[in-house]
Amino acid sequence: MLSVSDLHLSFGGIKALQGVSFEAAPGEITGVIGPNGAGKTSLFNAISGFYTPDRGRVAFDGRDITGLSPDRRAGLGMARTFQNIALFRGMTVLDNIKLGGHTRLSANVWQALAYFGPARREELAFRAEIEERVIDFLEIDHIRKAPITALPYGLQKRVELGRALAMQPKVLMLDEPVAGMNREETADMARFILDVQEEFGTTILLVEHDMGLVMDICAHIVVLNFGQQIAAGTPAEVARDDEVIEAYLGAAA
Numbered sequence: 327m328l329s330v331s332d333l334h335l336s337f338g339g340i341k342a343l344q345g346v347s348f349e350a351a352p353g354e355i356t357g358v359i360g361p362n363g364a365g366k367t368s369l370f371n372a373i374s375g376f377y378t379p380d381r382g383r384v385a386f387d388g389r390d391i392t393g394l395s396p397d398r399r400a401g402l403g404m405a406r407t408f409q410n411i412a413l414f415r416g417m418t419v420l421d422n423i424k425l426g427g428h429t430r431l432s433a434n435v436w437q438a439l440a441y442f443g444p445a446r447r448e449e450l451a452f453r454a455e456i457e458e459r460v461i462d463f464l465e466i467d468h469i470r471k472a473p474i475t476a477l478p479y480g481l482q483k484r485v486e487l488g489r490a491l492a493m494q495p496k497v498l499m500l501d502e503p504v505a506g507m508n509r510e511e512t513a514d515m516a517r518f519i520l521d522v523q524e525e526f527g528t529t530i531l532l533v534e535h536d537m538g539l540v541m542d543i544c545a546h547i548v549v550l551n552f553g554q555q556i557a558a559g560t561p562a563e564v565a566r567d568d569e570v571i572e573a574y575l576g577a578a579a
């Protein structure tokens with residue numbers, strides 16, 4: 327479904343990724359973990375097309391997409407959320423979710439906004455159906471007209487997930503979906519992520535610091551440290567890996 331091979335990316339002298347290779351299995355949740363600065367967000371940006379790797383390849387559905395723009399990748403069925411919520415804060419929940427269907431999360435957002443005017447009727451009806459499904463699925467009907475700024479943080483993150491789902495992605499990339507959440511919000515989000523996987527069969531790639539969540543919901547985990555992939559396997563396998571333990575203990579020290 328989604329695979330990266332031998333990805334290298336550097337910023338000046340900093341080697342953010344040094345030969346990362348793995349495959350996100352179809353319909354499964356793959357976690358990417360690692361201490362601060364390990365390269366997780368850089369990896370996400372390279373996969374979604376915001377950064378161009380110095381070397382290596384990103385493939386999606388058997389096709390090499392390394393050179394494609396984020397727009398084109400989104401068009402193929404890749405959606406993502408961001409570490410810092412990237413919603414239109416002055417707009418309502420519903421309008422943000424609508425944007426998921428219309429935009430490809432890119433610099434072309436204004437073009438997408440203009441689309442609301444001349445859009446074809448059937449297209450809009452079809453979109454509206456998807457939007458309603460997403461709203462229902464994420465249990466956010468009661469806040470559909472609320473501006474984003476009026477919502478607690480946990481709900482904002484849920485709306486951001488909704489916007490990604492409105493794109494009907496084949497691959498959903500979640501960058502720290504529970505960062506900053508309290509326990510209840512985290513449990514809710516975990517349930518929604520599992521429901522997405524179960525109901526839509528979506529392939530999910532997850533970067534997250536909350537180790538409990540990663541261990542609970544991921545089938546497969548990739549561990550990065552200083553841009554290198556130091557381990558990969560099931561939660562149980564990586565949890566007992568000496569190099570992983572060392573990396574985390576080192577980071578905590």
Ligand SMILES: Nc1ncnc2c1ncn2[C@@H]1O[C@H](COP(=O)(O)OP(=O)(O)OP(=O)(O)O)[C@@H](O)[C@H]1O
Pocket residue numbers: 337340341342360361362363364365366367368369
């Ligand atoms: N745009 C950038 N310009 C320069 N350096 C960058 C840039 N993005 C990331 N880096 C550097 O690349 C390395 C990897 O950073 P990255 O944000 O990918 O790590 P991370 O694992 O996501 O960290 P965190 O868990 O703190 O979010 C770090 O040393 C970081 O400072």
